[in-house]
Amino acid sequence: MNNAQKYWQANIRLVIGCLIVWFFVSFGCGILFVKQLNAISLGGYPLGFWFAQQGSIYTFVALIFIYAWRMNQLDRKFNVEEA
């Protein structure tokens, strides 16, 4: 496997990891398991409701920055950075 292929594989692994978290907080905690999570409370928020209206959005923001940071590392590691 050449360098570009290895870089692409590492990239795909990272994206899949990020998208699992993306799916888990929104579709998982915010929709599929919302009823179960609502039994727990976070301050005045039922937890499932909090994920649907607050938590998932905060996680999305964090995810994009983590992705951007890890991708920059990969760019350097595989030496494919822009000039």
Add this chain to the structure above:
Amino acid sequence: MTDLMITTYLVVGGTFALYFYIALKTRAKNTGEFYVAGKGVHPVLNGMATGADWMSAASFISMAGMLAMGGYDASAYLMGWTGGYCLLAMLLAPYLRKYGKFTVPEFIGDRFYSQTARLVAVICLIIASLTYVIGQMKGIGVAFSRFMEIPFETGLLIGMGIVFVYAVLGGMKGVTYTQIAQYVVLIFAYTVPAVFISLQLTGNPIPQLGLGSTMSSGEGMYLLEKLDKIVVDLGFSAYTAQKGSTLNIFLLTMSLMIGTAGLPHVITRFFTVPKVKDARSSAGWALVFIAILYTTAPSVGAMARLNLINTVQTGEIGSAEGNLAIEERPQWMLNWEKTGLLGFEDKNGDGKIQYYSDNGLSEAQANLAAAQKAGGDVTAAQAKVDAAETKHAESKFAGFGWKGNEMTKVDNDIMVLANPEIAKLPNWVIALVAAGGIAAALSTAAGLLLAISSAISHDLLKSMITKNIDDKTELLAGRIAMAGAIIVAGYLGLNPPGFAAQVVALAFGLAASSIFPALMMGIFVKRMNSAGAICGMLAGLVSTITYIFWFKGFMFIATTAMAPDTAASWWLGISPGSFGAVGALINFAVAFAVSSITKAPPEHIQHLVEDIRVPMGAGAAQSH
């Protein structure tokens, strides 16, 4: 003129002067600047511009109202309209930036080595963007007429004039820097009233925390707990509880996410940054700026609902003195009744207003009145009223002498527009909300118009019709196309074709079912060929439009609908607005099937795919 009017004119006029100043300073000199701002926009600033580009009149004015009335179920909009940025950042933006051209159809045409593919993309782009821009034009007219008492038509024409000046002159460069200013205006306008209201209700100045805090009225109850209790006591379902089907909420969220990532006017914004890595971080910054509004909206919605109920239900439910007397209505109710966004009817003649859920009685009554007026099926409508009345007679509310919900009209938009007045905030805050609403509508309209004009001048004219035009002529063509698009959008805003309210479902459905899958497969599936991509796009497009028209009527003419637009008749309970995700699945499935039995794409296309996957070698804007 009242003090409030003068303040509003000053604040709104001031923001317009600012937009013009920026437009003059940042005129586009060539097509590169006109289409993609010369690819020199700082990622944080591009994030801010994307925020303004993205947050439309619907986000600013309507979303909090949807949350206030829908409660938990409206979370689909919050997650959908933010989660799409993850897909954009990880699956599309960096690669499309690496490709380094000007428009979305251009990438599709080149990657699938087919002018047909490019044409299909252009058609999707124009339908999606044009339907979307009508809503913005209407939003501008509404903001002018409500706050400045200028007739709707005049307001709309003023809005058209302003967009005309700075978008035609400045192109993407001018639009970008104006959008940055518009973001600042709109975010202040949104958060300042929210902070005040959160302080009043919970003592916590941060709305995101206020929503999870206890009420400052001293009972020690959490705000959401209190809201849940009072809406349930009034017969509504609990605010934080789920009402719709899980499948439909799931698919609506997914459709909005994929649609967000596939909307061309948003994608194009990521063509303006200098480097691939800037495209990645810029998506993050865009979401930061969007999240400030989107995490505030749930607080605005819940608190506005509570304030509205407390205004009408002044005491214990069912007690003689528990409801607002008609002659004691606060000033803000009088103001907004004039606009037709708020209305009541004293059904039981007790001189007081009751706001509660009567289990569909008032809806049946309204349908009956409409049938009597328009000559519809009066017998059937009467039967429904009778059934609802029988059911209502058994409820506890009948025992109070209530005869149906008397708040006959509470428009969603009122939750944001009237919020500062409900909370008795100073005039400058109300003026700021007016300027913010106009900024939200203008910035989105400009972004959409730019996407339309570049599709016409770059994808249709330059690549298909008159191939030999030089840069100067193309720039002029872009400006003329933009002017034309403004006129068409303004005309449709003035003569709304009935379906203006529904078109958002169409815009997101198209973006989700045709554009997003084509872009994603273009980057991630090297084997995808032109036959597969074209068949996939058409299958996604046709299935989604058919499903929407099936329930909404052909071109949204309700009488041509094949089935009633109700949860019972939807396929598997999937609403037309949620179908985009299914359309996208159909697109992927058809594309893979067709491409697996047809020839692999030529060698140079496979090299192109390999090339966009690595950041190295991305240059400045390439012309061809």
